[in-house]
Amino acid sequence: MSDETQTTNPLEPEFEVALHPDAAGAYTEVAGAETALGWAPDTELIARRGTWAEVWARFRKDKFALFGVVVIVLLVVVAVFAPWLAPHDPTKQYTDIGLTTQGMPVGPSSHFWLGTDTLGRDMLSRLIYGARVSLIIGILANGFALLLGVIFGITAGYFRGGVETFIMRTTDVMMAFPIFLFAIALSTAIAKPSIWVLVLVIGIVYWTPMTRVIHGEVLSIREKEFVDAARLTGCSTFRILYRHILPHLVAPIIVYTSLGIATTVLFEASLSFIGLGVQPPTPSWGQMISDAQNYYLVAPWLMIFPGLCIMLTVLAFNLVGDGLRDAFDPQQRRR
Amino acid sequence: MSAVVDTVTPEGPLVSIRDLKVHFPITSGIVFQAKVGAVRAVDGLSFDIRRGETLGLVGESGCGKSTTGRAILRLEKLTGGQVLYEGSDLARLRGKALRRQRRRMQMIFQDPYASLNSRMTLGHIVGEPLLVHNLRRREERVDRVRELLNLVGINPNTINRYPHEFSGGQRQRIGIARALAVEPNFIVCDEPISALDVSIRAQIINLLQELQQRLGLTYLFIAHDLSVVRHISDRVAVMYLGRVVELAPNAELYETPMHPYTQALLSAVPIPDPVVEERRRAIVLTGDVPSPASPPSGCHFHTRCPAAQDGLCDIEDPVLRQVRPDHYAACHLIHDEDYPHIRSAEDVASSTQTRPNGNGGGPA
Numbered sequence: 299m300s301d302e303t304q305t306t307n308p309l310e311p312e313f314e315v316a317l318h319p320d321a322a323g324a325y326t327e328v329a330g331a332e333t334a335l336g337w338a339p340d341t342e343l344i345a346r347r348g349t350w351a352e353v354w355a356r357f358r359k360d361k362f363a364l365f366g367v368v369v370i371v372l373l374v375v376v377a378v379f380a381p382w383l384a385p386h387d388p389t390k391q392y393t394d395i396g397l398t399t400q401g402m403p404v405g406p407s408s409h410f411w412l413g414t415d416t417l418g419r420d421m422l423s424r425l426i427y428g429a430r431v432s433l434i435i436g437i438l439a440n441g442f443a444l445l446l447g448v449i450f451g452i453t454a455g456y457f458r459g460g461v462e463t464f465i466m467r468t469t470d471v472m473m474a475f476p477i478f479l480f481a482i483a484l485s486t487a488i489a490k491p492s493i494w495v496l497v498l499v500i501g502i503v504y505w506t507p508m509t510r511v512i513h514g515e516v517l518s519i520r521e522k523e524f525v526d527a528a529r530l531t532g533c534s535t536f537r538i539l540y541r542h543i544l545p546h547l548v549a550p551i552i553v554y555t556s557l558g559i560a561t562t563v564l565f566e567a568s569l570s571f572i573g574l575g576v577q578p579p580t581p582s583w584g585q586m587i588s589d590a591q592n593y594y595l596v597a598p599w600l601m602i603f604p605g606l607c608i609m610l611t612v613l614a615f616n617l618v619g620d621g622l623r624d625a626f627d628p629q630q631r632r633r
Numbered sequence: 634m635s636a637v638v639d640t641v642t643p644e645g646p647l648v649s650i651r652d653l654k655v656h657f658p659i660t661s662g663i664v665f666q667a668k669v670g671a672v673r674a675v676d677g678l679s680f681d682i683r684r685g686e687t688l689g690l691v692g693e694s695g696c697g698k699s700t701t702g703r704a705i706l707r708l709e710k711l712t713g714g715q716v717l718y719e720g721s722d723l724a725r726l727r728g729k730a731l732r733r734q735r736r737r738m739q740m741i742f743q744d745p746y747a748s749l750n751s752r753m754t755l756g757h758i759v760g761e762p763l764l765v766h767n768l769r770r771r772e773e774r775v776d777r778v779r780e781l782l783n784l785v786g787i788n789p790n791t792i793n794r795y796p797h798e799f800s801g802g803q804r805q806r807i808g809i810a811r812a813l814a815v816e817p818n819f820i821v822c823d824e825p826i827s828a829l830d831v832s833i834r835a836q837i838i839n840l841l842q843e844l845q846q847r848l849g850l851t852y853l854f855i856a857h858d859l860s861v862v863r864h865i866s867d868r869v870a871v872m873y874l875g876r877v878v879e880l881a882p883n884a885e886l887y888e889t890p891m892h893p894y895t896q897a898l899l900s901a902v903p904i905p906d907p908v909v910e911e912r913r914r915a916i917v918l919t920g921d922v923p924s925p926a927s928p929p930s931g932c933h934f935h936t937r938c939p940a941a942q943d944g945l946c947d948i949e950d951p952v953l954r955q956v957r958p959d960h961y962a963a964c965h966l967i968h969d970e971d972y973p974h975i976r977s978a979e980d981v982a983s984s985t986q987t988r989p990n991g992n993g994g995g996p997a
Contacts, residue, residue, distance in 0.1 A: 463666075523748035526708050527808070530740055531762035531815060532732040541761075545752040 356625040363621020369614035377429040385411070386420035388427040389579040393418050403597045413599045416589060421599065424581035425607055431582040432611060435496055435566045436559040442501030444555055447508025448547070452539060454509070455516025466513060469506040477503050478568070485574045496575055500562055508558070511550050519546050549623045556619025560612035567608070583607050645720065646681035647819055647851050648705065648738075653678040653714035655697075655704045659926060671712075672926045674700040676875035676933075678714070679953065680961075682819070687845065687852040689866030689883070691859060691898070693922055697875040698855045699743075702821040705853065706738055707731060718819070736766055739812035741841075743824040745804035749796040755782065755807060756792040762814040781810040785840060802833035806840065813844070821853045826861065838865055859902050863887055871895045874933040875925055877953055881960040891962040893938050932965065940966055 357363060376383060386392075397418040398404055405413045412421040454465040472480075484499045519525065520543065528542045567584015569575035576582040583604040590600030656671040675697045682688045692698050703709045705716050707723060716723040718737060726734055742748035749758055759778045763769045769777050779789035785806040787799075796804055805825060812820055822841065826834040842865060844850060856862050862869055863883060870880040871894065879892040890896045897916040904910050918937045923929050929936045935946035945965050953963040 523742040523744055524750040526703075527740070527742065527748055527811065528750075528761070529708065530706060530735055530738075531811065532735045532765045533761070534732070534765075537765070541753075542750055545750075 353622075353625045357621055360621040360624065362617045363625075366614040366617030366621065369610055370618060373429050373433060373611060373614070376426055377433050380426045380430055384420075384423035384426045386423040388419060388423040388581050390420075391418045392420070403593065403600065405597070405599060412603050413597070415586070415600055416593060416597075421586075421603055424586060425583070425603060428581045428583045428586065428604065428607070431493060431576050431580065432563050432566065432584075432608070434493055435500065436562045436611070436615075438497045439500035439504070439562050439566075440555055440558045442497060443504035443508055443558065444551065446501065446505035448512055448544075448551065450505065451509045451512025452516055452543065452547075455513045456520055456535075456539060456543065462513075465509065469509050472506045481565075481569060482572070482574055485569065490577075493576060496566060496569065499569075500565055503565075504558060504562070508551075508554055511554055512547060515547055515550055516543060519543050548626045552619050552622045552626070556615045559615045563608055563611060647684045647719065648682040648853075649715075649717040649720075650681070650701075650705065651679050651715040651717065653701065653704060653716065654712040655700050655709050656712040670926055672924075673875050673928055674925055675704060676925075676928065678872075678875075678877055680870055680877055680880055682851060682853055683868075685845075685849055685851055686867040687854050687865050689862035689869040690853060690855045690872060691857060691862050691869060692872035693898075694857065695922060695925065696872045697925070698857075698872055699823050701872070702740065702823050702853060702855050706735075706740055706821055708740075733766075736815040737817055738819045738821070739815065739817040740821045740823060741805070741808055741812055741825045744828050745801050745808055746828075748808050749804055749811075751796055754793050754795055755787070758796070758807065759810045759814055762811060766815055768815065777814075778810075781814055782807075784813065784844070785810045800833075801829050802836060805829060805833075805837055809837075809840065809844070813848070817850070819851045819853070821855065823855045824857070825854075827856065827858065834861070841865070859899065871898065874922060874928050876933055876963065877961075878934065878964070879960075879962045880953065881957075881962075885957070885960055891956055891960065891967050892934075892964050893940050893966070894934050895962075897939075932963070942966065 392410075392414060395404075395409065395418075397414065403414045403416050403418070404410060407413070410420050410422070412425065415421055415424065450465050450469075454462040481499050481503050484502065485495055488495050488498070525538060525542055528538045533541070564584070566575055566582065567587060570582050570585035571588035576585060578585065586604040587601055587608075590597070590604070594601045653675055654673070654677055655675040656673050658668045659670040659672060660666040661669050678701060680688075690698050690701065700709055704711055705723075707716070707726075711724050714724065718734065721734075723731070723734060753761075756775065756778050759781055760774050763774050763777055775792070778792060782789045782792065787803060787806050787810065791798075796807065799807065825841070826837050829837060838861065841852070845852060852865075854862060854865055866883050868880065868882050869886045870877050871886070871892065872878065873894050879886065879890065879895045881891075886895065887899065890899050897918050900913070900916045904913070916939065918939075920937050923933070923936055929947070931945075931947045931949050932938070932941070932951045935941040938946065941947070942965070949965065951963040951965050953961050956962045956967050
């Protein structure tokens with residue numbers, strides 16, 4: 299209960315008074331509506347809105363989060379319409395005009411807006427196509443990790459007992475592995491590297507932190523009295539899980555997913571760097587940065603532009619994550 | 634403890650508890666957990682709750698009051714015993730049958746801030762029981778929710794609001810509306826007012842009493858506030874360390890407490906009269922309540938009882954038996970034939986000093 303609610307409503311209305319229109323002032327103030335005419339007009343306002351409409355109403359007040367959404371939408375558009383947006387073929391090596399006579403990459407120019415890479419390929423086009431790889435991996439791998447984490451975390455936290463011991467000790471074992479080595483081992487064991495193998499590998503590697511977070515949250519939520527009340531009113535276990543427990547997990551899920559997408563983009567870059575990620579000539583931002591490491595003094599754009607792309611993507615997902623977390627919490631409404 | 638058999642109401646009690654036990658295991662180990670002991674939160678309770686009455690359940694913190702209430706509603710796993718609702722054993726129900734039976738029994742919780750799901754609107758909170766039990770058609774559900782809110786004194790137009798927009802007292806009313814949604818006969822009130830401001834307590838108590846009259850409800854009213862229990866209850870059960878030590882009609886218990894523990898408990902209630910307060914001697918129990926993980930042998934109270942007798946109280950379990958008409962107590966020292974041992978608080982207090990064996994008072 300926030301202090302504001304207390305001050306606007308210092309005295310509990312009497313049993314009869316509670317229904318009296320005069321008492322309405324307290325509520326209209328709480329809801330932030332301008333009218334103090336009584337119950338009816340004020341409630342009309344809220345009555346039309348569903349949960350999602352309210353979340354959106356709160357979300358759109360957050361300017362930073364909206365900026366994040368704009369960036370993500372732009373990224374998605376760029377990724378989807380890459381073939382139409384890219385000025386050049388991302389894999390074509392312009393050995394004639396794309397390289398200097400010494401064989402070095404050329405800087406930004408009217409022909410190659412962001413310069414070329416060490417093989418004379420257009421940087422802009424490669425970045426545009428690279429967005430596809432980063433987004434697909436970032437979203438799918440995290441979705442996969444999230445799915446596993448939520449299922450295992452809720453199962454362990456709600457049902458306790460042997461199931462909990464098994465799941466949580468397994469995550470301990472998983473986390474004791476050096477993640478990177480584990481991913482290398484997995485991706486070499488599973489067929490030949492591709493985006494889908496990457497999604498699978500990253501998902502399998504990253505479900506453990508998610509499981510732990512969800513497990514901890516569920517442990518505290520399941521002891522709350524409203525869960526007992528739900529059991530008492532005859533809710534099925536499934537209903538308790540998705541109606542009473544899951545909504546309280548939205549905040550941690552969103553925060554960890556937004557952070558996770560950032561981590562995943564970097565993880566993909568690392569795997570691509572050692573040759574287990576996206577295979578050339580398919581461009582990926584991480585791979586482009588690792589390609590640039592020997593040239594960044596003479597051709598800084600090789601590193602700067604993909605770095606900016608990764609930074610912007612990570613930032614956008616973090617901002618949106620923060621905004622969503624606040625928007626999902628009804629108690630944040632008055633901020 | 635079959636001594637407690639209800640003979641007053643012709644159609645039998647609404648809820649009967651027989652030798653109820655709830656033990657929480659104490660485990661050690663991470664992967665392979667070994668049971669190293671048990672907290673005997675509730676250790677052999679038997680009593681009846683009559684139709685339409687309010688049975689008060691009092692006792693110190695940690696004596697198992699709340700666990701008893703939760704166990705009756707099957708929120709805790711029973712270690713043993715029976716909970717008979719209109720003669721059918723709830724302890725053996727599970728799954729769908731249990732969920733159906735839950736319509737008849739509800740609970741009002743202690744903490745109005747934790748008992749409402751903060752992510753649901755009032756309409757969903759109060760309407761969910763209707764949905765789950767299919768009590769109303771979709772269109773009628775909103776009307777029923779408004780009706781319920783009105784019944785407990787909440788503006789029905791706030792149906793789309795969230796719990797955090799309400800004060801503690803209002804939230805408690807919402808919790809009551811949710812409990813009433815399934816049209817229960819029996820409600821466990823687990824310290825429903827102890828988390829509320831003093832100014833609001835009376836309102837909630839009055840609301841509960843009004844609802845009881847209007848809807849013919851039966852309450853198990855759990856509290857540690859003796860004066861509130863006195864106000865609302867028809868009969869009162871006193872618990873100590875997982876057992877009922879005394880069970881009697883309201884007036885009788887407060888006027889002639891039989892069990893030494895009840896006497897001590899009642900003497901601890903301050904009297905708002907400085908003259909009386911000056912003259913009377915409160916029975917101050919020494920020591921702490923023993924751990925329910927290893928309760929004392931015999932009578933659980935013998936380690937702190939001012940009148941305990943060696944060789945009897947520390948060996949033999951006292952049985953809850955009728956010592957006066959409709960008055961039950963579990964104490965070896967009360968003789969039911971002619972009730973010579975009905976003692977006033979002063980008698981017991983003075984016996985603390987003059988008692989021949991110097992064992993009873995100190996902590997064990």
